[in-house]
Every structure is written in C-alpha cells, then in structure tokens.
Amino acid sequence: MRVDIISIFPEYFAPLDVSLMGKARERGILDIHLHQLRDWTHDVHKTVDDTPYGGGPGMVMKPEIWGAAVDAVIGEGRAVSGEDTLPRMIVPTPSGRPFTQEVALEYAKEPWLLFAPARYEGIDSRVVAEYGARLRADEVSIGDYVLAGGEAAVLVMVEAVGRLLPGVLGNARSVADDSFAPGAMANLLEGPVYTKPPVWRGHEVPEVLLSGHHGRIARWRRDEALRRTLERRPELAARLDRESFDKHDRRV
Numbered sequence: 001m002r003v004d005i006i007s008i009f010p011e012y013f014a015p016l017d018v019s020l021m022g023k024a025r026e027r028g029i030l031d032i033h034l035h036q037l038r039d040w041t042h043d044v045h046k047t048v049d050d051t052p053y054g055g056g057p058g059m060v061m062k063p064e065i066w067g068a069a070v071d072a073v074i075g076e077g078r079a080v081s082g083e084d085t086l087p088r089m090i091v092p093t094p095s096g097r098p099f100t101q102e103v104a105l106e107y108a109k110e111p112w113l114l115f116a117p118a119r120y121e122g123i124d125s126r127v128v129a130e131y132g133a134r135l136r137a138d139e140v141s142i143g144d145y146v147l148a149g150g151e152a153a154v155l156v157m158v159e160a161v162g163r164l165l166p167g168v169l170g171n172a173r174s175v176a177d178d179s180f181a182p183g184a185m186a187n188l189l190e191g192p193v194y195t196k197p198p199v200w201r202g203h204e205v206p207e208v209l210l211s212g213h214h215g216r217i218a219r220w221r222r223d224e225a226l227r228r229t230l231e232r233r234p235e236l237a238a239r240l241d242r243e244s245f246d247k248h249d250r251r252v
C-alpha cells in the first residue's frame, strides 16, 4: 500500500519507522511518503494559513497551497503507479465521521491513501469539495476530543490500517480476534488475558484457562467479553444481535 502524508510537521511521523510499522516499511508492504506542505508556498514566510471569512478566532489553512500540494503528490504517485490510479484522500478533523475498525478494514483494501492533516482551525472547506468531486475524500474523526492537529490522528489511522495488511502481523488470527472485528465476536470487547506464572502476588489465573479444555475456554472468553462490554460499553452491547444469543449468553 502506498501512503502519502502532507503536513507542516513531516518529522511528526518518525514513529512510523519503529516496531510493526517500521518492519512493514522495510518489507515494502507499507510505502510511506512524507511531504512538507510549506514546499508549495511562494512567500518568504512560507505562509499556509489566513484569517477566517466571517471572523472568529484562529486561522484557516489556505486552499491554494493544499491544492498545489495534493495535485503534485497525486501526479508523483500516478507517475509510479499508473495514470488511472487515484488515492483515497483522508482529512482528519474532529467534525468528521468516526474512524472505526470497519473503516480501517475498508481503507486496508485500498492500494493508495493520501492523508491531509491540518493545524489551526482546519483546511478551507473547498479543498475537500474539490477533491471529493475528483476522487474519494473522507473527513474522519478518531474520537470525541480535540487534538492540536491532525498528525496524531494520522499516526493512529496508519497503524490501525497498516497492521491489517497481509504479512504485517505474524499471526492472522490475532486480527480476527480483535475487539470490534466482524464475526462471532463482533461488537464485543476482548476479555482479560494472562500469561505465566499461574499465581502472581496472590492473583490467580482463572482455573478454566489452565484446564486445556478448548470448549470451556471459548465459552469463558465469550462470557468475559460480554460482561466487559455490558459494563464498559453499554451502547456497544445494545447493538449486539440478541437473537443469536444462546441461553448461557442470556444469563451473563
């Protein structure tokens, strides 16, 4: 997968050299290209923002600079990948649609993602209007809180998508077992996990996990996932398909 990121802080993405994402890049599974937005300015101050129309606090990022940058990056990518390929454009903003595991799975199928993280009060809205008409452009939020800029949101999304790419995780089953993964455990949080020793500071590993009885272990894991979801995320629990519950589930 090719990933382009245009930002006034390309150095913010150094963590993508580390750990799983670093390995995915070394192996050529993730091909990340960082771009400095200010390279497309023409004034001595390399200005990327201006005051908002209609007044109000803060500054808005200028459409001409983003337009020039995105056009150039698309041109560069197409020169490599072919003239008929276009990226999916992702603009992080707290006013976007929620980024979920479902969205991560959808992005993981794309050959090319282009992230446009903003600073200040955001990017002039005509930029998403322009590219939304030419390619697929999504405004996406990673949660109901406000970050200082979209860069941290891009790190979150690249990691969530990157770990889903074939060959990135050693064990494909760990993706299937994720909290929020579709399937039998859809909309369930993962339950508690344990490793050796069997007793640590007086805390015991639940006996069932030591039993070697796969049926009982699977049952226990589902019970714990249900219990945890009901307690911590009642709104997720409300979306569970109760028709598919068995008697045991109903007791939890």
Ligand code: ADE
Binding pocket: 092, 093, 094, 140, 141, 142, 143, 144, 145, 146, 147, 148, 149, 150, 153
């Ligand atoms: N930029 C600032 N806050 C954000 C959020 N919660 N999600 C995505 N981008 C953001």
